[in-house]
Each structure stands twice: as structure tokens, then as C-alpha cells.
Amino acid sequence: MPRPQILTYVDAGASEWTACLMRTIGHQLHAGAYEIRAVMADEIRHDATLFDDAVLFVMPGGADLPYCALLNGAPNARIRHFVEQGGVYLGICAGAYYACRELAFHAGTRGAICGPRELRLVDAVAVGSLPELTGGRLYDGTPRTTAAVELRTTDSLTDVPMSLYTHYHGGCRFDFDDPPGPGTQVLAVYSGIDGTPPAIVSARVGKGRAVLTGVHLEISERECKDALRGHSDMPAYLYVCDRLAQTGDVRLLVFRQLLAHAGLVLD
Numbered sequence: 001m002p003r004p005q006i007l008t009y010v011d012a013g014a015s016e017w018t019a020c021l022m023r024t025i026g027h028q029l030h031a032g033a034y035e036i037r038a039v040m041a042d043e044i045r046h047d048a049t050l051f052d053d054a055v056l057f058v059m060p061g062g063a064d065l066p067y068c069a070l071l072n073g074a075p076n077a078r079i080r081h082f083v084e085q086g087g088v089y090l091g092i093c094a095g096a097y098y099a100c101r102e103l104a105f106h107a108g109t110r111g112a113i114c115g116p117r118e119l120r121l122v123d124a125v126a127v128g129s130l131p132e133l134t135g136g137r138l139y140d141g142t143p144r145t146t147a148a149v150e151l152r153t154t155d156s157l158t159d160v161p162m163s164l165y166t167h168y169h170g171g172c173r174f175d176f177d178d179p180p181g182p183g184t185q186v187l188a189v190y191s192g193i194d195g196t197p198p199a200i201v202s203a204r205v206g207k208g209r210a211v212l213t214g215v216h217l218e219i220s221e222r223e224c225k226d227a228l229r230g231h232s233d234m235p236a237y238l239y240v241c242d243r244l245a246q247t248g249d250v251r252l253l254v255f256r257q258l259l260a261h262a263g264l265v266l267d
Helices: 018-028 041-046 064-071 074-084 094-098 221-228 234-246 248-261
Strands: 005-009 035-039 054-059 088-092 100-105 113-116 122-128 147-153 163-168 173-176 184-190 198-205 208-213
Touching (some): 064 074, 074 088, 074 198, 094 100, 094 122, 094 208, 122 208, 147 248, 221 234
């Protein structure tokens, strides 16, 4: 009997962090319980059996516009059908922007990316990046706009709210109509921003669920340092890694709770 599959998108737009994400998810799972499979856009479009054994579809961080270019139309319809029939979509950073009703990325600037999104699993506007988390700097893809940001979970994710630092690099907050629709939960908030806007959310979609996070819970202090190696200004940003280390155990616990919320059986 085939094992349940976790499908992770690795085509154009997916960032170099995707391998780290797949590895970190794999380390949390019950041994042998799942197959983690990398998938391309053509498979989503043409493989009629792709979702037959899938329980989770992971859309990683990276860039939203290449996702739109390859997945608009039939592929998005298949992803949405998978979720509506009981599957779970996990969107991280760009994967979270992509699954909202609309995004507003750097609105009002020359490089703005704004507008509705076809997949529309969560009825929210994904707003970013968030310069109030990065010393006033808009995301530019370099270590200058990375940060270890303060997060606080809600009792929808952890029995007792927890505070932690987690990796941030260009992610979003989620702006809902007030109040959010039925079946929608705020799992964590940015506690370092006025108004503590949602940082991680979950929404019922048919029989399934979409779980979206504007931050990278999967990235540890060690992986942060690995990513900075080779950058001439690495020493100036090691404080980000050091801050992640302060709450590393809590970060991993919260990431595990997020995977459990998505329905996975953990080790």
C-alpha cells in the first residue's frame, strides 16, 4: 500500500530554502509514515494521479510571479480541488502571498506587485514586506532585509500562548475583513508590530484546510549562519542567528505544532 505523500513545489520561483524546508519537515515525521516528493508545474498540470495519495501540498518561499506564470489555470484548479476534497495546503512566505485573495507587495513603490490571486484559498490580503521588522528596509533579497522577529502564538495553535523569535525575510501579514470568516483562525501574531497583526493563519477550504505563514519557522540558527556564509557583510547580520538561538527549542516546538495542525503524524 503506498504511503501518504507530502508534495513540495520546487519549480521556478521556489527559493534555495526549499531543500531546508523539506528536510526539516522530514525530521519531524513519524519514521516511514510519509513520502516527501518534489513536484514540478508540469506534473501538477498533466499527472492525473499526482494527488491520489497526497495529504499535504507545500508551497515554499521564493517569488509569487513565477508561481502565477506556471500555475494559473488548470494547475491552480487541481491544487484547489485537492484542498477542497480534504487535503491541506501549507504556504510559506511567497507561498502564503500566493494563496490569499489578494496581495499588496511594496504597494506604492516602483517595484510593487499587487492584485488578486487566482488560487484564493484564504480570504485575506497578504501585505508585505514589513519594513518595521527590518529597521525600515524593504525586502531586497539580501541579508540586509532578514530579521529574527518576535512572534506570539495563540491558543488556536498551542495550549498556552508562546513567545519566540523566528526567521523573517520579506513575508507578509494577513489583513482580513473584520472579523475573519467562519473556519478561519489566527495561529500567531507579530508581537513586535503595533496592533499585533496575524503572522500565521489557518482557514477551512471545503473539506480541507490552508495554513499560511509569513515567517520561516523551519529555519534554525545553524541554517541561518549557513545562508550568510560568503556574504561580505556576514558579521553585521550574525545577531539575527544569535537571536534565533535564544528560542530555538520553542521555535521547533511551534513548527511541530503547525505540522500537527496540518494533520501530519509526528515522530
